[in-house]
Amino acid sequence: MSPSQVEAVQQRDTVLSVKNLVTHFFIREGEVHAVDGVNLHVEKGETLAIVGESGCGKSVTALSMLRLIASPPGKVLSGNVIFQGQDLLHMKQSQLRKIRGKGIALILQEPMSSLNPSWTIGRQIMEAIELNQGIKGKEAKEKAIEMLKLVRIPAAESRFNNYPHELSGGMKQRVMIAMALACRPQILIADEPTASLDVTIQAQIMELMKQLKREIGTTVILITHDLGVVAEMADRVTIMYAGQVVETADVFSIFHNPAHPYTRGIVRTIMDLKDKNHRLEVIPGDPPNLLNPPPGCRFNPRCAFAKEICREKDPDYKRVKGSDGRWVRCHFPLI
């Protein structure tokens, strides 16, 4: 796709758009269709949540955007990731490196293993500052301590010299956030930032992210499977299922007026505490094996509304008629 064609699809205040992203993993058993035609865009200043079950391709999507997929076995087969008018998937490594960090920063989901165990946390934050803010030495060190204070790490000056194993999981995740913010990114991707933490720490980290977002105003892509977090943090939501985006809408519509049967299914799995007789609903069946996805719509084996065409033809991902920026991948959308 040429830049002009790319431009034509972009919206006014879109800072990042992903088009038809396809990432497969080539393993002994065959080809895993981990991400199969993902489309999404992020608007300036918003928080976009990417939601889906484990293994639906959320993290692979995020890593593919910055070309951080381990290859082999993974390979980004096609697609465009447009940021500042440039396609990240088709640029030189040296150019891409300037966008990683300063343009788009990443917080990974495992704070335990995402920090280098043999470097002090201070040095790791300093590296982010030196690479992305163009300052070095003592000045960078002061900035790093400032970042530790920003993420509310007590006794930041002495913590600076700690190694990751000397910190708790929640503290490590704060360091990860500090490190990502130290890059001064335009977009911050947080990949399940609280998944491996216990519940009280999860709440603290989410609260911190919310505060920082208010203070700094970065655009955030939040990858999660926690609908509670989505309700609290997100402006818009992109729902993924089996390597594809099935629906995108504003957060209110997702919860109150979902268009895709899958979205409706996951929203209904939330407990309504006010309704004493409410039984927890589940979606029957399991997500498909991505080594061999079902023909037609990938959700059809579990869908209560599936008809003949759903088993034969994969629906297009298209704009919902008469809606304001709602997209759905379904032959028979619910709205």
Next chain:
Amino acid sequence: MKRYILMRLLYTVVVILGVSILVFVITHVIGNPVNTMLPLQATDAERAALKHQLGLDKPLMVQLSEFLGGMFRLDFGKSWWQQVPALGIVLHKIPATLQLVATALVIAVVVAIPLGIIAAYKPGTLLDRILTTTSLIGICLPPFWVGLMFVLFFAVKLGWFYTSGYGTIRHLILPALTLSVVPMGHLAQIVRFSMAEQLNAQYSITARAKGASDFAVLFAHALKNAATSIVTMGGMDLGRLLAGETAAVEVVFGWPGFGTLIVDTIGRQDFPLLQAEVFLVAVIICFINLAVDISYGYFDPRIRY
């Protein structure tokens, strides 16, 4: 740290004592140096006289206690063969072997580490496959055979180096190269696999995500974490080279070092000399292990003594 080193030194003493006693008992029970030292037609009286002279007619426990007493004064007695203090002979031969082993290890490190890193950086490529296969073959080849092949080709056919002897760099290269083959294979494998593991670790993705160059990820991030495995393998190989693998290679190349000496000593059943050799090898290996363990603390901050 001080306490740890002190404990380790104490432990070293125990190891050396154990090894020395073991070798002493085995040689004295199995060996019969009198037969080796006297001509075949020697009379029983002559044999008994020599046995008495060497002190081999005393009860084993008495001999052992005399030997241990001497060992604590670093006195292993005189070599039966050369009639000079045994430890002196061994110490005299050590530098030539150290020169050989150090050269071999340097060659192995200089070749294996960069190649292993490149293979880990580009896994699955042709270079990676060639490297993993050849390094495996290198580990499997017996050094004495490799040495003979090198002699045939580089010394006899091409005439670049001397077939044997000691003194110049043209004497040194072939035996050092021969000796470097096995550790080179070991190191290439361990570097390849531990670096690949580190490059796939989450923290390497984190580093790349903040804009670090591949060079920085490889050398500043991953190598330090892979270092403990690499140093462990290097230390083991160094010990193996000093303790045994030099013997065959030194004999093939007529290198007047510790390895040749040990082969001679065993053949002559020169017990005092053998004990001095075993003692020295044990000391060296214990110190290599200590150095390796201390280095862990430098590479991995989770390890503290």
